[in-house]
Structures are given as C-alpha cells and as structure tokens.
Amino acid sequence: MNSAIYPGSYDPITFGHIDIIKRAASIFDHLTIAVLNNKSKHYLFSVDERVKMIENTLKDLDNISVESYDGLLIDYAKAKNAHVIIRGLRAVTDFEYELQMSQTNAKLSDGSVETIFLNTDLRYAYLSSSTVREVASFGGDISKFVTPDVAKLVYEKYKLK
C-alpha cells in the first residue's frame, strides 16, 4: 500500500491544509495526518482538540487517519514504517526552511524517507494558522480561512462572538 504522512501543527486546521490533504489523499492509498505535540511550544488548541477537529473536518475522506506525535518526525515515520512525508509550500519563505528540513530528514533516515512537496492552491497562498489566530484574536472574520465549525471553536478560545 502506498501511504504518506502529512505532519504539522494544525493550530487550527485551515482551508490551505484541507486542500493539501485532499490532493495528497487522491494520490496515495492512505494518508496519515500527524499532529505535532511539541511540549515546549504553547498551542491555542491541545493536541487532542486538534486531532478531533481534523477528524471532524475530514470525516468524509475514508483513506485518511489522524494521529499525534512528539519528538523527531523521522522517528515517528520510522516507527510507522512510512517512506513519504508530504509538505505544503506556500511561498519562497517556506522553501528554505522546508528544503533544509527535507534534507535533514533524508540524512537522518539514510535516504529511506522522501519528502514530497505540494504547491499551495493560489487561493490559499497567504493563509497560515497563525494568521487565523491573529485575525480571530481581534474579533476579525475568519470565515474565508477555516470551516464554520473550526471558526466557532477558535472564537470560543478567545471568548469572542
């Protein structure tokens, strides 16, 4: 079976992530969305909340699963016997960091894990979870960035609307 992992923070999941997930899920037999729980990082949503939010958002896709991980991505990939990591690219600013990460992961895995990049859909090129959090924190409209269910959860966190 051809499977891949799509790792990220998803704090929260946006239309940009959803687009990449749908496209990757149409290429691979199975896609695991791997939600990072970096213990030294402060997230708006707990890892369990992020996992649940993604499961609810993508409940109509039957060849995906959502899991959490901490530590090194490459250790998680090895434990799952996964050989492909999916990453989304929005702009040149993503590129340098992503290139370095993919080369590091290739080195750490002795070349057994490949990173595949999917370009952002132009509609979502500007979109990041941090933008969503910032706009929402000031009570702005995030309906063009996330699903209505996710928007509700984000506003609840900021005790707005």
Ligand code: ADP
């Ligand atoms: P962010 O917090 O920057 O939105 P995440 O860690 O949640 O990032 O993102 C996981 C992956 O999804 C990364 O590879 C990131 O580049 C990609 N991604 C995030 N937003 C978009 C978007 N709008 N279009 C394409 N890829 C995206």
